[in-house]
Amino acid sequence: MNPHLVLRVVSKLLIPLIVVFGLYVHFHGDYSPGGGFQAGVIVAAAVILYALIFGIENAKQAVPTGFVRFMAAFGVLLYGGTGVATLILGGNFLDYDVLHPDQAHHTGQHIGILLVELGVLFTVFSVMMAIFYAFAGRAPDIPEGEW
Amino acid sequence: MEFLASLMPLPLAVHAPAIIVVTPLLMAAIAALMPNGRLGWVVTLVSTVFTGLLALSLIVDVQSAGVIFYAMGGWAPPAGIEFRIDALNAVLLLVIAALGLLSVIYALPSVADEIAEGRQALFYSAFLVCFAGLVGVAITGDAFNMFVFLEISSISTYVMVGMGADKDRRALTAAYNYLVLGTIGATFFVIGVGFLYMATGTLNMAGMASRLPDLSDSRVVQAAFAFIIVGLGLKAAMFPLHLWLPNAYAYAPNFVTSFLATTATKVAFYTLVRFLFDVFWPEAPFVAISFFWVFAILGIIGMVVASVQAVFQDDARRLLAFSSVAQVGYMMLGLGIGTAAGVSAGMLHLVNHAMMKGALFMALGAFAVRFGIRRISDLNGFGQTMPLTSAAFTIAGLSLIGVPMTVGFWSKWYLGVAALENGWWWAVAALILSSLIALAYIGRMLAAIWMAEPPHDKTGGIAHARAPWLMLGPLWVLAIANIWFFFQPDFLISLTNAAAEAAFSGVTR
Numbered sequence: 001m002n003p004h005l006v007l008r009v010v011s012k013l014l015i016p017l018i019v020v021f022g023l024y025v026h027f028h029g030d031y032s033p034g035g036g037f038q039a040g041v042i043v044a045a046a047v048i049l050y051a052l053i054f055g056i057e058n059a060k061q062a063v064p065t066g067f068v069r070f071m072a073a074f075g076v077l078l079y080g081g082t083g084v085a086t087l088i089l090g091g092n093f094l095d096y097d098v099l100h101p102d103q104a105h106h107t108g109q110h111i112g113i114l115l116v117e118l119g120v121l122f123t124v125f126s127v128m129m130a131i132f133y134a135f136a137g138r139a140p141d142i143p144e145g146e147w
Numbered sequence: 148m149e150f151l152a153s154l155m156p157l158p159l160a161v162h163a164p165a166i167i168v169v170t171p172l173l174m175a176a177i178a179a180l181m182p183n184g185r186l187g188w189v190v191t192l193v194s195t196v197f198t199g200l201l202a203l204s205l206i207v208d209v210q211s212a213g214v215i216f217y218a219m220g221g222w223a224p225p226a227g228i229e230f231r232i233d234a235l236n237a238v239l240l241l242v243i244a245a246l247g248l249l250s251v252i253y254a255l256p257s258v259a260d261e262i263a264e265g266r267q268a269l270f271y272s273a274f275l276v277c278f279a280g281l282v283g284v285a286i287t288g289d290a291f292n293m294f295v296f297l298e299i300s301s302i303s304t305y306v307m308v309g310m311g312a313d314k315d316r317r318a319l320t321a322a323y324n325y326l327v328l329g330t331i332g333a334t335f336f337v338i339g340v341g342f343l344y345m346a347t348g349t350l351n352m353a354g355m356a357s358r359l360p361d362l363s364d365s366r367v368v369q370a371a372f373a374f375i376i377v378g379l380g381l382k383a384a385m386f387p388l389h390l391w392l393p394n395a396y397a398y399a400p401n402f403v404t405s406f407l408a409t410t411a412t413k414v415a416f417y418t419l420v421r422f423l424f425d426v427f428w429p430e431a432p433f434v435a436i437s438f439f440w441v442f443a444i445l446g447i448i449g450m451v452v453a454s455v456q457a458v459f460q461d462d463a464r465r466l467l468a469f470s471s472v473a474q475v476g477y478m479m480l481g482l483g484i485g486t487a488a489g490v491s492a493g494m495l496h497l498v499n500h501a502m503m504k505g506a507l508f509m510a511l512g513a514f515a516v517r518f519g520i521r522r523i524s525d526l527n528g529f530g531q532t533m534p535l536t537s538a539a540f541t542i543a544g545l546s547l548i549g550v551p552m553t554v555g556f557w558s559k560w561y562l563g564v565a566a567l568e569n570g571w572w573w574a575v576a577a578l579i580l581s582s583l584i585a586l587a588y589i590g591r592m593l594a595a596i597w598m599a600e601p602p603h604d605k606t607g608g609i610a611h612a613r614a615p616w617l618m619l620g621p622l623w624v625l626a627i628a629n630i631w632f633f634f635q636p637d638f639l640i641s642l643t644n645a646a647a648e649a650a651f652s653g654v655t656r
Contacts, residue, residue, distance in 0.1 A: 073176035080173040083165070087158075093165035095221035 004053060011053045018046035026121055030110060036117030040124025048132050056136050065133055068126045075123030082115045160204050164217035164230040167201040167240075168283045168296075170194050175275035184267025188255050191271045195248045198282065202244035205286075209237045210645075216288070224288070225351040231288030231654065234645035238494055239285040239417045241642070242501050246409040247278050249621035253509055254402040256615040260516045261400045263313050270310055274406070277303040284414050288654065290340045290426065291350045293418060294333065297382065301329045304411060308399040315521075321394035328391040332381030339374030342367050343426070352426050353654045363431050372433055375422055376441065383415035385479055386449025389472040396468035401512030404464060408471055408508055409501040416478050416497060420490060424650040429485060443483030447577045449476030454584035458591070463511050463523050466588055467504065470547065473581060474500045480574060481562055488565035491640075491647035496558040498639055499546070499632070503555060506543035506625035510536050513614035513622060518602075523592055528601025528609075536614050537596050539626035544589040546629040549582050554632040557640075 002008065019042075026039035051059030083094045091098035096112025159166065174194035181187040208215055209232055217230040232240070254274075262270050280300025287293050305326045311318030344350055346367045347358040362368045377388070384392040392412075396404045427434050450473050457469035474496070481493025513536045514520040514529060530537045546553035559578055566574035604610045613619070632639055 070180060073179045076176035077173060080169055080176070083169060084173075087162055087165070092217070092221045093162065093169065093219055097221060 007053050011049055015046045015050055018049070019043055022046065026117060027114070029117055030113050036120025037124050039117075040121040041128060043121070044125045044128035044132070047129060051132070051136065056133070060133070063129055065130075068129045068133070070126075071122045072126035072130065075119040075121070075126065078119030078122065079116050080119075082112060082119070086112070159201075160208070162217075163201045163205050163208075164215060164232060164286055165219065167198055167205065167286070168230075168279055170198055170201070171275045171279035171282065175272045175279065178275055179269055179272035181268040181271075184259060184262070184264060184271070185255070187268035187271035188251075188258070191251050191254070191275055194275060195244075195251045195278065198278070199244040199248045202240045202282075205232055206237045206241055208232075209234055225349045225354040228292045229288040229351060229353075230286050231353070232286050233654075234642070234649035235417070235420065235494075235647075236285050238498065238642050238646045239414060240282070242413055242498055243278070243281050243285060243410050246501050246505055247281075247406065249505065249624060250402060250406040250409070250509075253405065253512070253618050253621040255617050257402045257512050257516055257618065258400065261314050261402075262310055266310065270307065270400075273303045273306045273310075274403075276300075277307065277406075277411075281410055281414050284418060288352050289350055290343065290352055290355065291337075294337045294340060297336070297415075297418070298333055300411065300414070301333065301382070304403075304407060305329065307403045308395050308407075311399045311403070314400070315398050317394070318398035321398045325391040325395045328381060328388075332378045332388075334378070335374045335381070336378030339371040339378060342371035342374065346371065352421070355426050356428070356654050359426070360428060360431075363433075369433050372427060372437075376419070376437065379415055379419045379422065383412050383419060384472055384475050386445045386453065386472065386476055389449070389453070389475070392472055393465050393468040396471065396508075397462050397465040401464075401508065401515055404468075405505055405508035405512060408467075409505040412471070412475055413497050413501060416475070416482075416493075420482060420493075420650050421654075423482070424490070425654040428653070429651075435485070438483045438485040441483070442479045443571070443574065446476040446479030446483055447574060449473060449479065450577055450581040451476075451584070454581050454588065457588045458584060460588075461522050461524070463521060463526065463592065464508070466523065466592070467507055467511070470585065470588065471500075471504060473585070474504070474547075476581075477558065477562060477578075480578075481565065484565050484569055484571070484574075486565060486568065487644075487647045487651055488561070488568055490650055491643045492558070492561035492565045494643040494646045495561055495639060498643065499554045499558045499629075502625050502628050502632070503543045503546045503553075506539055506622055506629065507547065509618065509622040509625065510540035510543065513618045516618065517612045517614060523595055526592060526595040527599035528596070530597040531601040532610050533612055533614065535619055536622065539619075539622045540596065541593060542626040542629055544593055548585045548589055552630065552633055554629050554636070554639075556633060557636050561640075 022039045022042035025034035025042060026036060029035035047059060047063050050062065086095045086098050087093055089098040097103060097108045099111045100108035171194050174190055178187045178190040181190060205215065213233065215232040218224060219228040219230065258267055258270060277300045280296045280303065283296030284293055284300065287296060305322050308325055309319055309322035340350070343355055346362050346365055347355045349355055359368060381388040396408060399407070423429065423434060429435065453469050453472035453476065457466050457473065460466035460469060477496050478493045481489045481496060511520070514526065514533065517533065520526060542553065546555035549555040549559040559582060563575045563578055601609045
């Protein structure tokens with residue numbers, strides 16, 4: 001019988017919840033504590049938990065290293081791209097007000113901060129994964145009998 | 148120059164302060180995605196050229212408008228982050244943009260030789276992040292934002308230095324050493340900024356400057372001053388805080404050394420000037436004391452001691468690294484003189500030193516790419532083996548000593564004149580002593596290059612080689628600049644005089 005049965009079942013239950021909580025922290029970030037950085041760490045923690053329980057190879061199938069590298073750069077581009085978009089729309093760099101005409105409710109500010117923080121989420125998630133893969137790839141695997 | 152700048156479309160010119168930082172930052176992400184080093188280099192080249200054009204347009208604007216302000220995100224200062232460019236920043240922008248571009252052109256063959264193929268694109272990405280950070284430090288008007296940019300540039304610098312490990316594993320310990328000391332420096336700086344925030348309630352430099360004169364008796368402000376000076380002194384490799392520098396320069400990839408030696412410590416020196424003269428004010432008792440007892444004294448000790456240490460090095464790049472510490476001493480002396488003439492001379496030496504050290508390190512890199520040279524004894528007879536590179540090295544070396552006909556002469560001339568105006572004859576004596584020691588260490592290298600027996604190839608003839616044109620081009624641009632600006636010094640001197648004037652007129656609007 002598999003020695004990690006309890007761990008496997010519990011983590012399978014928990015991982016989706018962790019990801020959803022991460023997204024909650026992100027999208028609720030402009031009303032409550034949280035934001036892209038925290039959300040990125042939480043989502044990365046979910047994948048790292050998956051890798052710890054099911055093995056690094058399975059995790060690399062779910063989140064490939066090439067994808068990690070791409071998302072790390074994409075997050076930066078999303079953040080900066082939002083700034084460039086505000087420039088093109090006629091504002092200063094990262095002046096979110098120009099993103100939406102509804103000034104009374106500051107809709108532009110909401111859109112802007114969500115996009116920027118989404119970029120942060122992608123990059124933080126990817127960098128956490130990259131660091132984890134880099135370290136996990138180095139250490140010799142713990143043989144099953146030594147758990 | 149004006150013509151080039153006038154080609155810039157107006158919206159681009161209006162938002163240039165933001166775009167000049169954002170371009171390399173975003174291009175760094177794109178460079179990281181490139182499949183091979185060559186494409187990464189193209190991306191890097193395009194962004195440095197574009198950044199250079201923006202820098203030119205900003206410099207021209209500063210000359211006509213005086214000061215340029217830019218509010219990030221439309222948030223007006225002091226609440227928001229403000230970019231602020233005056234004549235003092237303009238000099239730095241010019242140095243970073245020009246030397247950055249030249250180093251990038253030089254980089255392709257050097258990086259292809261020294262960095263593993265799979266990591267070259269990421270290496271260029273790290274370079275662009277560092278470049279963006281340095282530009283950011285140079286133009287921000289917000290003390291905390293300055294810390295952030297300083298860290299952006301430093302962290303990517305640690306990475307780049309560590310990447311020298313493909314050639315020499317000692318790069319890893321050098322990078323780690325640099326990381327520890329650099330982080331201590333950044334921590335001290337941010338503690339100081341935190342104290343200033345506590346005392347003044349603002350992070351905007353102009354805001355701090357307007358409130359600090361009422362608080363000159365405050366211990367918090369004085370402690371902040373001490374923390375900031377130590378932190379920035381570490382980053383600038385001011386004499387007793389320079390221990391990270393020799394190994395970092397000696398084991399980093401050649402391209403990284405020539406870029407860092409010409410820009411990174413210069414930017415830290417600029418931040419010192421900005422804080423001493425603009426955020427704090429030179430008449431404050433604790434600032435006035437520091438001019439003599441910290442900057443002049445330590446600058447002079449550094450000038451002499453580091454030069455003597457340089458004489459006894461075997462590793463060619465370590466020798467030049469110790470010489471860099473000595474040159475920082477010259478700039479600190481200029482700062483310590485504490486007059487407009489002194490600051491102007493310090494800034495002039497900053498620009499000149501970027502030209503000489505850039506050329507010297509580039510020449511060593513060109514020797515290394517062909518023959519893997521590291522030690523001075525390996526340079527024997529290179530005047531015949533690689534004459535073009537050796538000639539450029541010689542010009543820059545003479546400039547470092549301060550021989551007339553090279554730009555190094557003006558550095559020492561104006562430093563000496565500024566010191567004599569203060570009646571500091573002993574500073575002039577130290578200047579001459581340090582130049583004589585420079586003659587000794589540069590002379591050692593030149594003697595090996597021109598007088599020693601050249602290496603022979605298998606048939607018994609003299610080995611010949613030419614560095615790649617991409618390396619020779621930037622190298623000779625710098626070497627010729629070293630001579631050109633001796634005969635046409637007015638351009639540089641007017642720039643640095645304006646910079647000193649801007650430093651003394653402060654950051655209030």
